[in-house]
Amino acid sequence: MIKFKGIAAASGISIGPAYKMGKEEFTVPKQEIGDADIPLQIQIFEEALIKTRREIIDLQKRIATEMGQEEAQIFDAHLLVLEDRMLIEEVISRLKKEHLSVAFIFSEVLKKYIEVFSKIEDEYLKERIADINDVGKRILRNLLGKERKGFEDLKEKVVVVAHDLSPSDTAAMHKQNVCAFVTDIGGKTSHTAIMAKSLEIPAVVGVEGVTARIKTGDLLIVDGVTGTVIIEPDEETLRIYQEEETKLKGIAEKFLESKDLPAVTLDGHSIEVSANIELPEEVASVKLHGAQGIGLYRTEFLYMNRKDPPTEEEQYQAYKYVAEELAPHPVVIRTLDLGGDKFLSQFEIPTEIEPFLGWRAIRFCLARQDVFKVQLRAVLRASVHGKLKLMYPMISGLEELKQANLILNEVKEELRSKNIPFNSDIEVGAMIEVPSAAMTVDLLSREAHFFSIGTNDLIQYSLAVDRANEKVAYLYEPTHPAVLRMIKNIIDSAHANGIKVAMCGEMAGEPILIPILLGLGLDEFSMPPLLIPETKYIIRSLKVSQVKDIALQALGLATGKEVEDYAQAKLKEIIG
Numbered sequence: 001m002i003k004f005k006g007i008a009a010a011s012g013i014s015i016g017p018a019y020k021m022g023k024e025e026f027t028v029p030k031q032e033i034g035d036a037d038i039p040l041q042i043q044i045f046e047e048a049l050i051k052t053r054r055e056i057i058d059l060q061k062r063i064a065t066e067m068g069q070e071e072a073q074i075f076d077a078h079l080l081v082l083e084d085r086m087l088i089e090e091v092i093s094r095l096k097k098e099h100l101s102v103a104f105i106f107s108e109v110l111k112k113y114i115e116v117f118s119k120i121e122d123e124y125l126k127e128r129i130a131d132i133n134d135v136g137k138r139i140l141r142n143l144l145g146k147e148r149k150g151f152e153d154l155k156e157k158v159v160v161v162a163h164d165l166s167p168s169d170t171a172a173m174h175k176q177n178v179c180a181f182v183t184d185i186g187g188k189t190s191h192t193a194i195m196a197k198s199l200e201i202p203a204v205v206g207v208e209g210v211t212a213r214i215k216t217g218d219l220l221i222v223d224g225v226t227g228t229v230i231i232e233p234d235e236e237t238l239r240i241y242q243e244e245e246t247k248l249k250g251i252a253e254k255f256l257e258s259k260d261l262p263a264v265t266l267d268g269h270s271i272e273v274s275a276n277i278e279l280p281e282e283v284a285s286v287k288l289h290g291a292q293g294i295g296l297y298r299t300e301f302l303y304m305n306r307k308d309p310p311t312e313e314e315q316y317q318a319y320k321y322v323a324e325e326l327a328p329h330p331v332v333i334r335t336l337d338l339g340g341d342k343f344l345s346q347f348e349i350p351t352e353i354e355p356f357l358g359w360r361a362i363r364f365c366l367a368r369q370d371v372f373k374v375q376l377r378a379v380l381r382a383s384v385h386g387k388l389k390l391m392y393p394m395i396s397g398l399e400e401l402k403q404a405n406l407i408l409n410e411v412k413e414e415l416r417s418k419n420i421p422f423n424s425d426i427e428v429g430a431m432i433e434v435p436s437a438a439m440t441v442d443l444l445s446r447e448a449h450f451f452s453i454g455t456n457d458l459i460q461y462s463l464a465v466d467r468a469n470e471k472v473a474y475l476y477e478p479t480h481p482a483v484l485r486m487i488k489n490i491i492d493s494a495h496a497n498g499i500k501v502a503m504c505g506e507m508a509g510e511p512i513l514i515p516i517l518l519g520l521g522l523d524e525f526s527m528p529p530l531l532i533p534e535t536k537y538i539i540r541s542l543k544v545s546q547v548k549d550i551a552l553q554a555l556g557l558a559t560g561k562e563v564e565d566y567a568q569a570k571l572k573e574i575i576g
């Protein structure tokens, strides 16, 4: 039994066999072949080598234009491995001798090479192992005729283990046999972690070195509450976690009992509690957990795991469906927020050194109005089917907000001229997730009907902490005094201008922070559906007069840790 500690990214406990992916692990069947098959197997091998060579040269060209000649030279070593006569001849001679499929023989030869190189006490040769491994996996993938592994073929519930997973990888787990995942890298508010919460699967990220210790098939316990991963647990540990899993399910069911009760404080103040979604399919979960609407629909996930962007009609159908399902409750459609840690191959966004500070979100949409207008048209057309609102991500100042609204007006005019119906009074909001926006809420009030605080980004930008990097995760503090002061300023300034404020970052779903946020005057909490029942339960146990004082006390504390301890103690005192 080995225990690892990482970052708890999505709550819950799952127990299941490991399934390694990403840095591809192939299971190559040991398949016998006859004499007559040998020429065909040699041909398959040659074709795989040619295909791999082409892939590497293409990759090298792309890296040369995007990053420079020097970086591209790394692949010269890969091409050399591919031309290694000794390796090729060994595969062919063993193929003839052993009568086993070329994929199996090649995987055996590859293993032997890696073993031999690992034993040599020479730093330069040791470094070549990575090259051999990389090229070897590429050849193997081509020999087996495989694309990068997906989740469709999973026959039983597994725990996915990967060095890293992209948000689109995680989105692809939807409705597949994945009961949890574990990664070497990543942070609590990376989109991969956020997606796990939506899919309601426990996840632990940033567990440095964990993938090297796990083999496919190892029994794993993933505790997404404490961020613990246990490999091959002993019987006693297994029993304890099985009990804990049942207990957690019991607590969740208890909270579910109050899901349809209104989110009203003990002294009669109504608070909106809404849901964040990434996919239209999550609507069922939104309803199941008693949300009063959707406070954030991350539409960029519609664009993922596909070759071409979704057409206007396809988007219209998705937005119409969500609007109709939730009516009369509101649905906030956030316009395309790609870039940062969400990449889409369709738009060929160049690799950037600082993607979170780069060509992202509204910046991309203002530059690619062709893409932006298709989405705006689809949202406007769907706006007659329910209560849709629009929201722009990553607004950094009034000018950007004005530009976005101008484009929206152009699209409205176009629809009007074609007699296509839409709600001309559709409300438009801005996300407050860049410190410059947080400081100019009064100015942004001129062009917005509502605001929603995106704390995931606001925290990373104001504390200068990459939200997806486990190395600096300890500095990512929602309770940092700077964050609390900024939130207070946003809410006070918006209220002074008669505008309501929601919060749709992960901070809104942190139980211990609810009293403070409520005390600061937050009007709406938006979060992954699963967290809604508990949030309602907490709100129904509070009084506004009491939380105002809690917020005041919290604002007087000096460190994130002090605020966190205080918040924890207060919640315990109130709800036990």
Ligand code: PEP
Pocket: 194, 296, 298, 337, 433, 453, 454, 455, 456, 457, 458, 504, 505, 506
């Ligand atoms: C945020 O930044 O808090 C937010 C809600 O948007 P996203 O997590 O998609 O960047």
Ligand code: MG
Pocket: 393, 433, 454, 456, 457
């Ligand atoms: Mg954001």
